[in-house]
Amino acid sequence: MxxxxxxxxxxxxxxxxxxxxxxxxxxxxxxxxxxxxxxxxxxxxxxxxxxxxxxxxxxxxxxxxxxxxxxxxxxxxxxxxxxxxxxxxxxxxxxxxxxxxxxxxxxxxxxxxxxxxxxxxxxxxxxxxxxxxxxxxxxxxxxxxxxxxxxxxxxxNPKPLREERMIRWIQPQTGWVKLNTDGASRGNPGSAAADGVLRNNYGEWCGGFALHIGRCTAPVAELWGVYYGLCFAWDRKIVKLEVEIDSELVVGFLTTGIGDSHPLSFLVHLCHGFIKRDWEVRISHVYREANHLADGLANYAFTLALGLHSFVEAPRDVISILQDDVLGSAYPRNVCIS
Ligand SMILES: [Zn+2]
Structure with missing residues (x-):
């Protein structure tokens, strides 16, 4: 059929x-x-x-x-x-x-x-x-x-050209700190987790957090990841922050806004409240292949008790991903080039 x-x-x-x-x-x-x-x-x-x-x-x-x-x-x-x-x-x-x-x-x-x-x-x-x-x-x-x-x-409108590209995490410029966040929902809606990790231009771990949320949808989890990530970075007195998110939907909400009647608008407005503060924040979309560490941390969050967990050092479960990123490990992805 x-x-x-x-x-x-x-x-x-x-x-x-x-x-x-x-x-x-x-x-x-x-x-x-x-x-x-x-x-x-x-x-x-x-x-x-x-x-x-x-x-x-x-x-x-x-x-x-x-x-x-x-x-x-x-x-x-x-x-x-x-x-x-x-x-x-x-x-x-x-x-x-x-x-x-x-x-x-x-x-x-x-x-x-x-x-x-x-x-x-x-x-x-x-x-x-x-x-x-x-x-x-x-x-x-x-x-x-x-x-x-x-x-x-x-x-x-010829069919979009696709090409296999090698995708990897890229260090922030000097003076900037990069926040990679992610959120996941097993069942969407289902048990959900969010997380974020800060790294400097050497790719070193500058702090991270994981949030085992309970039941919600994937976009809600993603947005909680961004919100807590912004709080987390602000508390650490970061002045230039680059935020990378692998959900195009969430990046769209944060960069072009959201209607007031949208069910996610309260969370997006919470994030905007932070972004508008006195610091430089850049938001960009990355492929999942460039967001492995945040992805791995979200998986790890599911094994933790409900609530927020902060990590001064990288948890053992994600150390190998952290090292891979520093080494510049890349992963193939079919991307649109036209
Ligand atoms: Zn007839």
Missing amino acids: ESFFSRIWSVMAPERVRFFLWLVGKQCVMTNAERKRRHLCDSDICPVCKGGVETLIHIIRDCPAMQGIWTRLVPARKQHEFFMKPLLPWLYENLGEDGVTFGVPWSTLFGMSIWWGWKWRCGNLFGENGKCRDRVRFLKDLAKEVLTVSEACLTQ
Whole structure:
């Protein structure tokens, strides 16, 4: 089923079309057959042709109105098979068919036809159908348009280039102290921990803390890590502080702000209160690979009693990570370079 839905989401068609195909794939489109089964109506007959039971496959393929369109789109030699298949195999095979028909990939023409078949049907039933002289011509033109737009999008926004880069922790500049913080939640929400560690430009441990919080979500844990980290650094009279966090979400909150109604705003405002004090604070995002020490300390925090623990020296559990960082150990990561 995974490959079935991935076919639906990869069809070159507007999002609303793919969404409708997904509903069809989930068999979530309401039909008279379904209404009758649920005792919501007395008749399961198709209100358009009045000649068959209105099932999903009847709506999108077998109702004479749709059948007429399909017989003009599907090559004659393939029609027997096309009209015999049950719903899901029928969708699966046609959505995977990339052969070009009338100048467009078949999966696009197929998806667009199902969507418009449905729209026309709803229009007929609700009496707002405009005149459409040649529906087959209309579908072919539309599918071509989709192709042109997709191709234009691809040339304007080519797929982001990725490259394997070696990522490592980098020492702060002279005169600065670096704070690496992290927060983790096992279960999100679940048992959570946060921590922070201060290092100088030799990579030496200048103090750290771990907080075993109890139950909360990951962003809350991350923000507690930042807040306690700022308190911790301020108490140690640091005047130039570089803060590194591996959550882009949290970095976004701290650098561009947060709405007052956001549930995390009180924590972000607490952090801002500290950042605005009389010292220099830089906030930046780093990859997890550059935040190993804070990550390791968060794991260690889970083994501690609930509450705040301060470490003048590095706990034994994280000493090897501390040494690796000093040595400049790097870890590969696939990063976007465009
Ligand atoms: Zn019908």
